[in-house]
Amino acid sequence: MAQPGEILHEATIREFITNYAGSDRVPVRFKIITDTSDFFRVEYNDVVVLGDVPYWVKRCEKEGRFGLDDEPKFWVRRAVELTTGATRILKLVFHEEFQTVIAGIKMTCFRSPKKEARLLDLVAGHKNFMHGRWVLDAAGNNVRILEFIRGPRFDDVVAGYGTDHHDYFHHYFLQVLDQYIELVQAIKFLHDHGEKHGDIRRDHIIWDEETQANRWIDFDYNFQQGESLFSFDMQGLGNLIIFLAGRGDVLVPDLYHKQRALFDTLWGEDLSIAYKNRVANLQKIYPYIPDSLNRILLHFSQGANIFYETTDQMLEDLATARADMVSLTGRQS
Amino acid sequence: MSEHDFGDLARRDTERHLLIAVDESDNSRRAVMYVADFFTGNQDVFITLLSIIPEPTEDFFPTEEKRQQWLTEKRTAMDKILAGYKEILLSAGLKDEQIEIRLSIRPCTSIGDAILEEQAKLRCCIVVVGRRGISHNEEFLFGSTSSKILHHANHCAVMVVE
Numbered sequence: 001m002a003q004p005g006e007i008l009h010e011a012t013i014r015e016f017i018t019n020y021a022g023s024d025r026v027p028v029r030f031k032i033i034t035d036t037s038d039f040f041r042v043e044y045n046d047v048v049v050l051g052d053v054p055y056w057v058k059r060c061e062k063e064g065r066f067g068l069d070d071e072p073k074f075w076v077r078r079a080v081e082l083t084t085g086a087t088r089i090l091k092l093v094f095h096e097e098f099q100t101v102i103a104g105i106k107m108t109c110f111r112s113p114k115k116e117a118r119l120l121d122l123v124a125g126h127k128n129f130m131h132g133r134w135v136l137d138a139a140g141n142n143v144r145i146l147e148f149i150r151g152p153r154f155d156d157v158v159a160g161y162g163t164d165h166h167d168y169f170h171h172y173f174l175q176v177l178d179q180y181i182e183l184v185q186a187i188k189f190l191h192d193h194g195e196k197h198g199d200i201r202r203d204h205i206i207w208d209e210e211t212q213a214n215r216w217i218d219f220d221y222n223f224q225q226g227e228s229l230f231s232f233d234m235q236g237l238g239n240l241i242i243f244l245a246g247r248g249d250v251l252v253p254d255l256y257h258k259q260r261a262l263f264d265t266l267w268g269e270d271l272s273i274a275y276k277n278r279v280a281n282l283q284k285i286y287p288y289i290p291d292s293l294n295r296i297l298l299h300f301s302q303g304a305n306i307f308y309e310t311t312d313q314m315l316e317d318l319a320t321a322r323a324d325m326v327s328l329t330g331r332q333s
Numbered sequence: 334m335s336e337h338d339f340g341d342l343a344r345r346d347t348e349r350h351l352l353i354a355v356d357e358s359d360n361s362r363r364a365v366m367y368v369a370d371f372f373t374g375n376q377d378v379f380i381t382l383l384s385i386i387p388e389p390t391e392d393f394f395p396t397e398e399k400r401q402q403w404l405t406e407k408r409t410a411m412d413k414i415l416a417g418y419k420e421i422l423l424s425a426g427l428k429d430e431q432i433e434i435r436l437s438i439r440p441c442t443s444i445g446d447a448i449l450e451e452q453a454k455l456r457c458c459i460v461v462v463g464r465r466g467i468s469h470n471e472e473f474l475f476g477s478t479s480s481k482i483l484h485h486a487n488h489c490a491v492m493v494v495e
Contacts, residue, residue, distance in 0.1 A: 103470035112392035194442055222392050226475030229442040235474055273473050307473050309443075309481070 016082035034138035039092040051135040055079035087148040093141040113142040116220035128186035154205035188311035200236025238300030250279040269303025290324035352457035360463030364494040369425035445481025461492040
């Protein structure tokens, strides 16, 4: 019985590669793969055929999690869509399940291709998310074909603003806050549709140089939530605003070694609930941070008695903080 | 009363209609026992034992068949637990006609919100829940059903049993 990819013969694929890259770059040998179950089999220069479209496989993407920077993700491959010449990211099925510890709580997480595929359908056309489509390969694996976003990580962009925190906060932060509010509104869009991002981290936001917008990426994480579907996303948004308001994380060990007087003003309640080595009560470090903004940060501190349950609650407070930033800086954006 | 028929609620407005929101935990059992002890002998009390099972999405199962199997097993287990809770109330002297069981399997973003929706529909004057005593950090990451109900309940009293 013919498999879906078999209608594309090697000669046809060689022609595609020739048209795209020139005859001298056509590999002497390569595999044509229609079943991606064993993603380790997919090697550089192989061609994966999905829904009759050939993808010329290039490098692995990298993972920065758990301190293992540049750890190759063998199930995530950069590829050239040979029918269009466009760069795509192929996310192959990897049923990873693992335990992580956040705020001292163990959580079992897993990767869900189905969830990511469903969200790709949901966010199609939304400017603040990565875009793509999904297809089932010959073995029924849900492969996501993502559009490649050209641009740096949002956190890297922000870290480069200003000569110091004072300069950053008075000249750049209002613009950053506006971008953050837009990102929170994007998460609200998911929540309003009964979905969660699942892995909100600052390195999961890419500044798209073409569309001039920040875009959330990587929504294949899932876990069994407790009372609320949204709480875990909310803590991710909290970590992000603390990072943005501080122009980077303000780390307790750094204060201890370099700014002992400031360190001595801190109490346990001033620290981040999720990461105990980070300061959440940033007003103690940067006194010009308005109360309204600092109150938002304190929702994510160990001293918090009440937490944000929804993005709506947070967006309301962000609007107040934004108005205070306009008053403080005299800037509109 | 069927799941969607609330026609006789007008009558219940004159009663003391309690909603005990339960799951399979010991805290829920304690809440039921507390109500049984506290309200025994009250002829005008009506109790709804409610359990919400958040319907998991397809992501958690390899096939739809497995998902349906999980739902069936969960429903069967919860039916049995609810029957046990009802037995506690009956043993305390409440009558069969004073007790109703509701099991709702539904997609929900917040169990607390789902309980409060039921409270509003049924117009219960008291919501009773057990409290797990989760840590501050756990509440931060996953939320707390009892806190949600305490903060958002309208037009009713809330009883949290530890």
